Amino acid sequence: MPQGETFCSAVSKVLFISQIFALLPVSHIRSLNVEGIVFKWLSPHIFYSIIIAILNICEFGAVLNFVSNVAINFHNSSTLSLYIVCLLEHFFFWRLAIKWPRIMRKWHAVEQLFLSVPYRFYGEYKIKKRIYIVFSIVMSSALVEHCLLLLNSFHLSNMERTQCKINVTYFESVYKWERPHLYMILPYHFWLLPLFEWINLTIAYPRSFTDCFIMCIGIGLAARFHQLHRRIAAVHRKVMPGIFWTEVREHYLALKRLVRLLDGAIAPLVLLAFGNNMSFICFQLFNSFKNIGVDFIVMLAFWYSLVFAILRTMLTIFVASSINDFERKIVIALRDVPAKAWSIEVQRFSEQLGNDMTALSGNGFFLLTRQLVLTMxxxxxxxxxMISDVINQGAIRQKTQYCREY
Incomplete structure (x- = not known):
């Protein structure tokens, strides 16, 4: 790893892109010096985030009005939960932005230990490359999902317009299908479509980016645990002086404090992300048991969205759990310390490793370890x-229903 490759520099471009969608409104996010990263209440980022938040809240109010008029059901309750999750994600990222400069300074201070000798020789984790790969895969897949859902809306709205003989233009039918809650209170105008599509992107983007952000944090922390493990593995079965184990233990404790700091800051986001992912997967699985029609575009959008949600959740768990994986490798390496090299410092280090599990969590409700995959x-x-009694309904594939009643 190059000496200057810190987490702050590695993740800066990813966070800059997220600010386009009004997330993490921190000033000078791409600053090469962590001292330059600041949170200012009077800044363009805050002003832009407030505008997006107001637009999202207004649309959420329209959704509430729509639901109250047509009566709540299983389908529109999922739309309602989508907007609630979106607003909470924006709020939690705003809350994190206030703490972000302080977090980056503490993270940078800890990283200085691992950017110098001897850790520089154990730095092959390539933080920036891994972050870019994860971000590219997840967000490009999310873009494909968004395009498929848009294509699905265009297709269904056009089928509704033609087959149900609705006397509206093509784009008005798209507006009515995509935004029925706004169609009730706001007349159609062509110039509204780009504005609402941008608002739609600010709602859709956080759902995938929150998982991506958790993975980026996991990669940054795992890189330092990886270096610590490699330093211990390099002295496998060798007799080392007590000062070596004292230094290694102090560096481990510095990493442990950093994990606690990050866990306290992003725990609400972790809980919200996994709760939303689980509810969405269960909602889509329920729909898969029911009749979703035989229309190719509808089925393609549906199954892609479901598979993407499952794979994204699994990838988040595996990447974030690498922190705990490297800690377990350190524990295994300590077991191979020769008896004649066993000392009070090694014993203390071993006890500290065994007394507490190091991992990110969802506000203490669960830990991001590989066992979470089995639990989920x-x-x-x-x-x-529990819902297997409706499987027979899903076996009957009928024509997709285009006409809707409001």
Missing amino acids: GTTIITYEL
């Missing part, structure tokens, strides 16, 4: 068994 899988299987 078990929950989904249990859910499927």
Whole structure:
């Protein structure tokens, strides 16, 4: 790893892109010096984020009005939850932005230990490359999902317009299908479509980016645990002086404090992201048991969205759990310390490793370790068994219903 490759510099471009969608409104996010990263209440980023927040809140009010008029059901309740999750994600990123400069300074201070000798020789984790790969894969897949859902809306709105003989233009039918809650209170104008599509992007973007952000944090922390493990593995079965183990233990404790700091800052985002992912997966699985029609575009958008949600959640768990994976490798390496080299410092280090698990969490409700995959899988299987009585309905594939009643 190059000596200057810190987490702050590695993640700066990714966070800059997120600010386009009004997330994490911090000034000078791409500053090469962490001292330059500041949070200012009077800044263009805050002003822009406030505008987007107001527009999202107004649209959420329109959704509430729509639901109250047509009566709540399983479908529009999912739309309602989508807007609630979106608003909460924007709020939590805003809350994190206030703490972000202080977090980056503390992270940078800890990283200085691992950017100098001897850790420089154990730095092959390539933080920036991994972050860019994860961000590119997740967000490009999210863009494909968004385009498929748009294509699905264009297709269904056109089918509704033609087959149900609705006397409106093509773009007005798209507006009516995509935004029925706004169609009730705001007349159609062509210039509204780009504005509402941008608002739609600010709503859709945080759902995937929150998972991506958790993965970026996991990569940055795992890189330092990786270096610590490699330094210990390099002295495998060798007799080392007590000062070596004292230094290694102090560096481990510095990383441990950093993990606690990050966990306290992003825990609400972790809880919200995984709660939203699980509810969305269960909602889509329920719909898969029902009749979703035989229309190719509808089915393609549906199954892509479901598979993407599952794979994105799994990838988030595996990347974030690498922190705990490297800690377990350190524990295994300590077991190979020769008896004649065993000392009070090694014993203290071993006890500190065994007393507490190092991992990001969802506000203490769960830990981001590999065991979470089994837990979530078990929950989904249990859910499927509970609703198995509707599987027979899903076996009957009928023509997609285009005409809707409001």
